[in-house]
Amino acid sequence: MAIIQLTSDNFEAEVLNSDKPVLVDFYADWCGPCKMMAPVVDQIAEENDDIKVGKINVDDEQDLAAKYGVMSIPTIGFFKGGDIVDKSVGAKPKSELLKMIGK
Structure with missing residues (x-):
């Protein structure tokens, strides 16, 4: 599935x-x-395919x-369901991100 570029305009609908x-x-x-x-x-x-993936450029979307x-x-x-249920800070291995999404 393609990655969605998220902005304040589409965040509510997409996430x-x-x-x-x-x-x-x-x-x-940078x-x-x-x-x-x-x-x-x-x-x-x-x-x-069972999840969406999006990216937010924090320089453009500071709010x-x-x-x-x-x-x-x-x-x-x-x-999940409009709420942030987990968060990871810093560069992490793929296996750690997969655990976050229950894989």
């Missing part, structure tokens, strides 16, 4: 009102660890980052 759980990658283009996580997040999106307490990046949030 909060999603019928599927959503993995959200809070990142910035962030080295974020660049390391990008292929991992891409793989998870490709291999798991969303603040709302979800993103103080360091990369931060990966896992949303």
Whole structure:
């Protein structure tokens, strides 16, 4: 499944009102660890049709980052039923992100 670029305009529809759980990658283009996580997040999106995967550029969407307490990046949030149910900060192995989504 393709990764969705999330903004304050589509966040409610794509994440909060999603019928599927959503993995959200809070990142910035200048962030080295974020660049390391990008292929991992891409793989998870490709291999798991039962979840949505989205990315939020924290430089462009500072309000969303603040709302979800993103103080360091990369931060990966896992949303179910419109609520954030798990959060991981920093570069993590794929296996740790899979555990977060129950795989």
